[in-house]
Amino acid sequence: MMDRARKLIAEAMRSAEGSPLLRRLMRTEVSPECTIGLLRFMRDMRNLEPWAVRLIDASGKYPTGLFQGTISDIGAYDECVETVVHDQFGHVTVSGQYCNMYIKLTNDTSVLDHMMPAFLMTNRRTTELFQLLDDERVRGLRVGICTMSDCSREDIQAIANTISEGIAKVTVNDCVTGEPVPISDLQITLIALLGVNVLLVVFSTLFDMYAKKKNMKRTIVVKLMSAFSVPRNTHTLLYVTRNSSSEAYCYRFLHGLRFFSLFWIVLGHSSMAFDPVISRFANVLEATGTWFYCTFSTAFLSVDTFFFLSGFLLAYNVIKVDLDAWIIIAVALTRRIIRVMVPVTYVILAFFLVPLFYSGPNSKLLFDSYNKEITSRWWQLLLQVRNFYNSTDMECFAHLWYLSTDFQLFVVCIFVLALLRKRQTLMMWTFLGLSLFCSIFSAWQMQTGKYLPVIPSVVGDLTTMANTFNEVYMMPSFHGASYFLGCVTVLYLQKYRKAEMSRATEVVLWCASVACALTCVLARRRWNAGIVNPGAWEDVAFAFFDRLLWSAFLSWLVIACARGRGGFVGRFLSWGAFVPLSRLSFGVYLVHLPYFVVMCFVARERIYYSMLGVISTTFSIFVWSCLLSYGIFVLCECPTGVIEKTFLAFNGIEKTIHGNQHFRHGGASRNKGWASAANGKKQPPIIPTVVVGQEQLSAAAAGTAPPETVPQSCRL
Structure with missing residues (x-):
């Protein structure tokens, strides 16, 4: 033969x-x-x-x-x-x-x-x-x-x-x-730094165990030396407050909201079709034309949920701080940059080590593009202006535009909150005016005929979709309504939290909020199905109302749950299992898209596109991202929070202005009440910080358990 x-x-x-x-x-x-x-x-x-x-x-x-x-x-x-x-x-x-x-x-x-x-x-x-x-x-x-x-x-x-x-x-x-790729000098340096990081963790863990055994007082030196302790940081991650009278317990539903929003975003990214590996791309066309696919495409709205939460938590903290406005602004901006950029830098540098472990049919293209991306983008991330520069090629960290947009909205809000915190009526109207301006500006962009109000999964004109992403979606004006209305929700809660509301009124508001949410979700089917007519009145109207309606839904959900009228929804979102997962949200957001991109680019076989496959991939990516995020939390995020809090928190200033405060476990306050220097009245317990993007809602805790003042993120 x-x-x-x-x-x-x-x-x-x-x-x-x-x-x-x-x-x-x-x-x-x-x-x-x-x-x-x-x-x-x-x-x-x-x-x-x-x-x-x-x-x-x-x-x-x-x-x-x-x-x-x-x-x-x-x-x-x-x-x-x-x-x-x-x-x-x-x-x-x-x-x-x-x-x-x-x-x-x-x-x-x-x-x-x-x-x-x-x-x-x-x-x-x-x-x-x-x-x-x-x-x-x-x-x-x-x-x-x-x-x-x-x-x-x-x-x-x-x-x-x-x-x-x-x-x-x-x-x-x-x-x-098949020849091994030689290790670069940068990778050798990063491995050495990672080794130092691990040694710090080992030393800090041993010292923390020794200090606990000897009942050493939690002095500043002890806090710093135990900042990298794995048991202490893990305990901080897993701790769930059980004190039903505390502020942290009252707002615990936000953890569930943050968890589901993050999972929704991972689902949306997992539904993206990477052409190098997709088999039967026609399934994407079939799926996008269904009503069910609206749940995938609405993942973009989950990003606005995080913008809403960022504004809500920022306002929640700042309006109760009785310090000089410029001190609040300076410390808030400094802490915000440290809390965000240190974990981001850690993940970006760690990604340079990925080529040592993974290779595949498209890995050379991926890693070459990554080197080019970081070389050209690092200063944009550092200066928080990444969203003002177009994303052209495939980028592993293209999703970090969010951090720049969030920071820019953070700057606007911190100035308004700090300067107008004693004139809350004017503050509320200012935020409402800013929200309306952002919606009007988005609608004006649509009437030019160059953009779409949503980013569809498949569109014949790539230029229109790219322009929409680069010139509309990444801009702070597109998400400002959600951020500013989050601040308005806090002001409304503070003013009307104890106001009586009839059962019929609550039912009407629940129905109206659900109708707003369904409108935002289901209306996207028009553009998902390939009906693209830039400049049409439908595009203009949707761009104006989309974020407003979604924020209205979130506002009522938060108000109802905070008032204890959330029913089953509030109890479910407050489930303790969501708390540690929520604390990992920042790390999960940082790593989930790079993980997905690497998975696709090193794939040896084509991937059949189906809804079941997308959902299965989502769970896989989310679980792996949580595991990786735990490592980031223990090695970098939590230690960074402890160290910067020791030196930059308002605790020392507050002790001088407000009298004696008792601090323990990493500088967290027991929150026995704030004595106002102005009127001597007792104020509600608050977090002694304004960096709400990576702080818990309250430093209050029950018994001897550690308070929830851990470094984490509500930003996405």
Whole structure:
């Protein structure tokens, strides 16, 4: 049988010797090493040598399922890079090299026009895929090819250009072999720093255990030396207040709201279709046209839930602080930057170590893009202006635009709150005016006809979608209504918390709030289904009302639960299991998208797109992100909170102004009441900080349990 196969291969190769294609290939300018390698490959392929057959087997051929939207054939990455031939002395004579080849048809669309009925049999919106493929930012059909390492990327590109000869644009990129990638100086430095971090954790844990055994007083030195203690930080993470009369217990429902909002965002990101690995892209088109998919696309609104919570918690803390306005502003901004940027920097630097552990068909593209991203974006993140610069290529940390937008809204609110905190009526009208202005500005942007009010999963015009994301969605004006109305909710609660409300009024408000939420969720089906008409009155109206209606729903939910009228919803959201998960929310947000991107870009096989698959992927990403977030919390986030709180919290200033306060366990107050320097009246217990983005609602605690003043985030 082998003799017959060799004979057939030899006859086929002889029949091709005089073909025009072979003559063009012979004239292709490639390196001498590549020429010798190709001759060796043709000779051994004629004899069906195992290594030559293996290269053919590892290469992708044709994207089977092309008519249903499958635009890639990855091939067998591991089989390719593991192909190594040694001579009798152990020297490597042949090694496999994996490359991505992208094929894009030129202006001649006669083939597509002829085959269009075959595409339309799957879904009438399949034509939108061709509009996407025509965009210059889309590389085209992807085929993984396996060649010999004797040929460089430039050699393979020259051969591909000769074969295509104007029929299609072929691009060869991301060629890798099985040889280990040498560790860089930066990675060595980061490993050393990580080792120091681990040593600090070990030392701090041992010292904390010793201090606890000796009942040492919690002095500043003891607090700092035990800041990295794993048991103490884990206990801080898991602690749930049981004192039903405390402020922390009253607002515990916010933990549940934060947990579900974060999970919803992970679900939305998991539903994104990465074209390099998606099989049957037509399923995306089918899914986006259903009402059920509105629950996926509304994940964007969960981001506004976090903006609302940020504004709510900021106002909740600041309006009760009786200090000089400029002290509040200066300390708040300083603590905010430290609390946010230290964990962000930690995660970004740690990601440089990922190439040491993971590789795959698209890993070179991913890690090269990441290096470029950090090189060009680091100062934007540091200066909190990331959202003012467009996201062009695939970025692992593109979602960090949120931090810059949140900071800019934080700055506006902290000035209004600090300067007008004694004139709360004027403050409320100021926030209402700012919310209305943001909604009007968003509506004005829509009437220009350049943007969409939502970001659909699939749209034929990539330019419109990119402009919407870069010039509308990332801007503080688009989310300002949610942030400012969060502040208004606190002011309303403070003024009317004990006001009587009839059962009928509550029922009407619940129905109205649910109607607002359903409107925001279900109205997105119009744009999900591919109905795109930029500048239409529907776009203008939706852009104006969307955030206002969603914030109205959140406002009533918070007011009802805070007043103890939340019923089953309030009790469920206050479940203690949500508290530690909520405390991990900042870390989960930081790592979940990079984890998902790495998972897709190192995938060895195509991923079939389905709703069940998206939901399963969401749970997988969320669980892994929680585990990674716990490590970030123990190694970085919680220690950072303890250290900066020791030096930058208002405790020392408050002790001078308000009299004696008792602090324990990392500087947290027992909150026996605030004696106002102005009138001597007792004020409600509050958190001795204004950095609410990573603080709990109250420092009050019951018994001897540690109070909930741990570093965490309500920002997303």
